[in-house]
Amino acid sequence: MPTLTDLPISVTPVPSHEHFPIVNAPTSRFGDRLFYSLTLAAVISLGVLFATVIIVQVNGSHMAMQKFGWGFLTSKAWDPVKLDFGALPFIYGTVVSSLIALLIAVPLGIGTAVFLTDLAPVKMRQPLVSVIEMLAAVPSIIWGLWGIFVMVPWLREHLFPFLQKFLGFLPIFQGPTYYGVSMLAAGIIIAIMILPIITSVSREILRSVPDLQREAAYGLGATRWEVTRIAVLSYARRGLMGAAVLGLGRAVGETMAVTMVIGNVPQISSSLFDPGYTLASAIANQFAEANEDIYRSALFEIGLVLMGVTIVINILALLLIKAFETPGSRRA
Amino acid sequence: MNPVITRKPFSMSDQAKPAADSSTVAPTPAPRPNPATTASTPTAKAEVAFDIQDLCVFYGKTQAIKNVHLQIPAMSVTAIIGPSGCGKSTALRALNRMHELTPGARHTGKILMKGEDLYASHVDATVVRRRVGMVFQKSNPFPTLSIAENVLVGLRLNGMRDKTFLNNRLEESLRMAALWDEVKDHLNRPGMSLSGGQQQRLCIARALAVRPEILLMDEPCSALDPIATAKVEELIHALKSQYTVVIVTHNMQQAARVSENTAFFYMGSLIEFGPTEQIFMNPKNPQTEAYVSGRFG
Amino acid sequence: MLTGYARYRKYKSAFMSALAVFCAILVVTPLGLILFHLLKQGFSSLDWNFFTQLPRPEPETGGGMANAIVGSLEIIGLAMALAIPVGVLGGIYLSEYGSEKINFWIRFGADILNGVPSIVWGMTASAIAVIPFHTKSAYAGALALGFIAVPLILRTTEEVLVLVPNSYREAAMALGIPRWKIIVHIILRTAMKGLVTGVLLATGRIAGETAPLIFTVLGNDYWNHNLAQPIAALPLQVYNYAKSAYEDQHQQAWAGALVLIFMVFLLSVGVRVIATSRKRN
Numbered sequence: 001m002p003t004l005t006d007l008p009i010s011v012t013p014v015p016s017h018e019h020f021p022i023v024n025a026p027t028s029r030f031g032d033r034l035f036y037s038l039t040l041a042a043v044i045s046l047g048v049l050f051a052t053v054i055i056v057q058v059n060g061s062h063m064a065m066q067k068f069g070w071g072f073l074t075s076k077a078w079d080p081v082k083l084d085f086g087a088l089p090f091i092y093g094t095v096v097s098s099l100i101a102l103l104i105a106v107p108l109g110i111g112t113a114v115f116l117t118d119l120a121p122v123k124m125r126q127p128l129v130s131v132i133e134m135l136a137a138v139p140s141i142i143w144g145l146w147g148i149f150v151m152v153p154w155l156r157e158h159l160f161p162f163l164q165k166f167l168g169f170l171p172i173f174q175g176p177t178y179y180g181v182s183m184l185a186a187g188i189i190i191a192i193m194i195l196p197i198i199t200s201v202s203r204e205i206l207r208s209v210p211d212l213q214r215e216a217a218y219g220l221g222a223t224r225w226e227v228t229r230i231a232v233l234s235y236a237r238r239g240l241m242g243a244a245v246l247g248l249g250r251a252v253g254e255t256m257a258v259t260m261v262i263g264n265v266p267q268i269s270s271s272l273f274d275p276g277y278t279l280a281s282a283i284a285n286q287f288a289e290a291n292e293d294i295y296r297s298a299l300f301e302i303g304l305v306l307m308g309v310t311i312v313i314n315i316l317a318l319l320l321i322k323a324f325e326t327p328g329s330r331r332a
Numbered sequence: 333m334n335p336v337i338t339r340k341p342f343s344m345s346d347q348a349k350p351a352a353d354s355s356t357v358a359p360t361p362a363p364r365p366n367p368a369t370t371a372s373t374p375t376a377k378a379e380v381a382f383d384i385q386d387l388c389v390f391y392g393k394t395q396a397i398k399n400v401h402l403q404i405p406a407m408s409v410t411a412i413i414g415p416s417g418c419g420k421s422t423a424l425r426a427l428n429r430m431h432e433l434t435p436g437a438r439h440t441g442k443i444l445m446k447g448e449d450l451y452a453s454h455v456d457a458t459v460v461r462r463r464v465g466m467v468f469q470k471s472n473p474f475p476t477l478s479i480a481e482n483v484l485v486g487l488r489l490n491g492m493r494d495k496t497f498l499n500n501r502l503e504e505s506l507r508m509a510a511l512w513d514e515v516k517d518h519l520n521r522p523g524m525s526l527s528g529g530q531q532q533r534l535c536i537a538r539a540l541a542v543r544p545e546i547l548l549m550d551e552p553c554s555a556l557d558p559i560a561t562a563k564v565e566e567l568i569h570a571l572k573s574q575y576t577v578v579i580v581t582h583n584m585q586q587a588a589r590v591s592e593n594t595a596f597f598y599m600g601s602l603i604e605f606g607p608t609e610q611i612f613m614n615p616k617n618p619q620t621e622a623y624v625s626g627r628f629g
Numbered sequence: 630m631l632t633g634y635a636r637y638r639k640y641k642s643a644f645m646s647a648l649a650v651f652c653a654i655l656v657v658t659p660l661g662l663i664l665f666h667l668l669k670q671g672f673s674s675l676d677w678n679f680f681t682q683l684p685r686p687e688p689e690t691g692g693g694m695a696n697a698i699v700g701s702l703e704i705i706g707l708a709m710a711l712a713i714p715v716g717v718l719g720g721i722y723l724s725e726y727g728s729e730k731i732n733f734w735i736r737f738g739a740d741i742l743n744g745v746p747s748i749v750w751g752m753t754a755s756a757i758a759v760i761p762f763h764t765k766s767a768y769a770g771a772l773a774l775g776f777i778a779v780p781l782i783l784r785t786t787e788e789v790l791v792l793v794p795n796s797y798r799e800a801a802m803a804l805g806i807p808r809w810k811i812i813v814h815i816i817l818r819t820a821m822k823g824l825v826t827g828v829l830l831a832t833g834r835i836a837g838e839t840a841p842l843i844f845t846v847l848g849n850d851y852w853n854h855n856l857a858q859p860i861a862a863l864p865l866q867v868y869n870y871a872k873s874a875y876e877d878q879h880q881q882a883w884a885g886a887l888v889l890i891f892m893v894f895l896l897s898v899g900v901r902v903i904a905t906s907r908k909r910n
Contacts, residue, residue: 139837253746
C-alpha cells in the first residue's frame, strides 16, 4: 500500500503499478447477463400485457359473438331481461358525442396552439402552457361531477332553449330540452377534456415548422394571418390531422364524465338534446351488475369494439404524426 | 486476489505481471525513479506494449483501418498523427476494444498486449479496459458526482471499499494530474464546477486512479487553452517513465514535444513509424514528408 | 396608402389574431370554472369529520371519507410497486439494449397501449383477478391501475435515458466498469430527476382514475386492511355519492373531489419543483 509520506509535493507521479484487487471481476459477466435478462423480461411483459388485453376481450366476447354474429353491430335492441343485445345505440352515441367534441375542440385547440407559437408575448407562454397542463391533469370523474351539478343545469336552463330558439329548424336542435343530460352535454364535456392534448400536440407540431417557411412568406409581403395559413398551417397539415385524430382516440375512450352527463338511455335519436349512451358508458354502468354469462359477454364484445376502434384510431394518429415529423427541423 | 474466471488459465488479470518487466515489481513504498532512458529507436526497449498484426477495422461496409502492422513500445510515449479522417482515433480505440461500442464495427487481424491476445474469445473486454485506460477529446466528468467521487468511480464500482486506500489513491491521482493543489479544499464540489482545463485533468486523474498499465489519449488537449495544454503535456512527460502512453494528436508540434516515437497514418494505413526525431527531421516516406512539412493536412 | 384589397387583408389578419386570442381564453375558462366550483362547493364540507370518519348510512350526516383516502393511497402504492420496476427496466432495455427494429415495435406497442381506454383495463383486470376469485379486491384494482401506468413509465423512462449523452457511457466503459453498473450507477443517476418526474406524472394520472376501479374494488363502507377484499377508493366514492339521491352525499362528493384534485395537483407541482431544481445545477 502506498503511503503519503513518499509523495513528493510536486507533480512527479508515484510509480506504483499495483492494481487494485478485482473483487468482483468474476461476476461482471454474470451481473451483466442478469441485468439484461431483467430488462428483457420487463419488455416481454409489455408484450404479454398487449396480448392479454386482446385475448381477454376476445375470449369474453366469444359467447355473444356466437349468438349474435355481425348483427350485434347493427341491432338496436338492448334488453337485459330478454337477453337480446345489440350495440348500435352505443356505437351511434360514441360516434356522435366524439364528433361534437371534435368540432368544438379541434378549432379551439389549433387556434390556441397558433396563439401560443406565433402570437402570444413570450412571457405569457409558459403560464398558459401550465394552465393547459393543469387542465389535462383534472380527472374525468371531477369533470363529471362538475358536469352533472353545474353544467347540465345551465345547459338545460340557458343554452338548450337558446339553441332551440334560434336554430330550432335543424332537427338536431328539436325536441324536449328539459333533460339536460344529453348527447350535446356529453359532446361538450368531452371537448373540454380533449382540448389539452389537441392543443399541446398541435403546438409541438407548429413549433417544428421550420422558421424558414415563415420567413419566406413574410419576405413576400404576407400578413400575419396569411403567413400562418400558408406557411405554417398547410405545411403542418398532416401533423395537425394527427393531433385531431389523437384527440378523437381520447374522446372515444372517455368514460366517467360521459356516463354522468349523457343520460344513459340506449336510444338513437336525431335530437342532440336527447339522452344517449356510449360504448364506454355502457360498460361502466352495467358490467358490475351483469350476472348472466351472455349479458357479460355482450359487454365484453362492446369492450372489444371499443378497444378495436381505439387501437385503429391511435395507429392512424401515430402514423400521421410520424409522417409529419420526418422532414424539417425543430424550432426552439 | 481473484483472477478472472476464464476457461484457460489466462493471464488477463491484474496478478499476471509479465516477468520481463522487472521495473514494476515495487514492494517498497519508496519510489525508485526509473531513469527515463528515452530510447531513440523502438527496438532499444525490451518490451512491446502493443503488437498490432495486420489489423483491419470496418464500420459496416467502410474500411477505416487497412492492414496495419505496428509495434508500440512500452514505457514510452507514442504519438499517432495524421490528417482528419485518417483513422487514428479508430486505431486508438481498437487498442482498448472501444470501437466495439459502435454498432456495425468489426475487425480482422490481431492485437497482442504484452503478449496476450486482446480479442481472444475468453477475454472480457471490461478487464481489458481496466488495464488500458482512455482519456477523451472532450472532457466528460460525470455530472452527478463530486470531484472526489469522479476520480474514485472506477475503483468504487469495481468493488474497492477500503477507505484509506481510496483516499490515498484519490490524492495520488489528483497529484499526478496536477490538480491536487487546486481542488484539495473542495473535493466535494460537483465535477462539472471546474473549468474546461481542470475538467480534462480531472478525467485524466479518473483514468489514472485505476492504475492502468497503458494510457490512451485521444486528442486530449484539442479543447484546451495553451496553459492547460502545457500542464497536460508536463503530465505526459512525468508519466512516461512509468506508463505506456499512446496519444493521438492533430497537432504536430505537440507530437514532437511529448513523444518518443511517432506513427503517421493516412487514409487508414500506417505510412511510417519511427522515432519522433526521425519522423519529423528525416522522414523516409514522401507522404510523411509532405504532411510534416505542412504541404497538406 | 393601402389599396382596398390590401386593407382587407390587413383587417382579416387582425381579426384572425383576435380569434386566436379568443380561443386561448376559451381554453383557459373551464379550468377557472371548475376550480371555482370545487372550492365553493367542496371547501365547506371539508371538516375534521371528513378526514377521519367512515361513511355513514343515509340519512345520517357527519360521515367522512377517511377509508376512501387511505384506500386510494394503498391501491396507488401497490400499483406503482408493480409498475415502476417493469416500466423502468423496460425503458432501460429500449435505451441501452435492443436493436433499432425491435425497439421501434416496442415503442409503437407502448404508445398503442397508452391509448387503450381505462375502462378496458378495468375489464381486463376484472377478468383476471376478480371473476376467477369471485371477489373484488384491492389487488385487482392495483393491477388495473398498474396496467395503465406501465406503458407510461416505460416511455418516459426511455425518453429521459436517451438524453444522457453517450460520452458518459464511453467514459465509464473506458474505465472498465461492468455495463450493468454503468447503467445503474451512472446513467440512471444522471437521469434520476427525469425518471422521478415520469413516475410522478404516472402517479397523478392513475390517482384520478375511476373507471378501472368500478369493477375491481367495489368500494367499502368500512375500514379494510385486507387487500384481497373490496376496499374503498376516493374517486369511486365520489362517483357513488354523486349518483346518490341525498344532498349531504352530494356535498361530500364535492369535498372528495376537492381532496382528489388537490392530490393530483400536488403531484404536478412536485414535478415542476423537480424540473426547476434541475436548472439550478
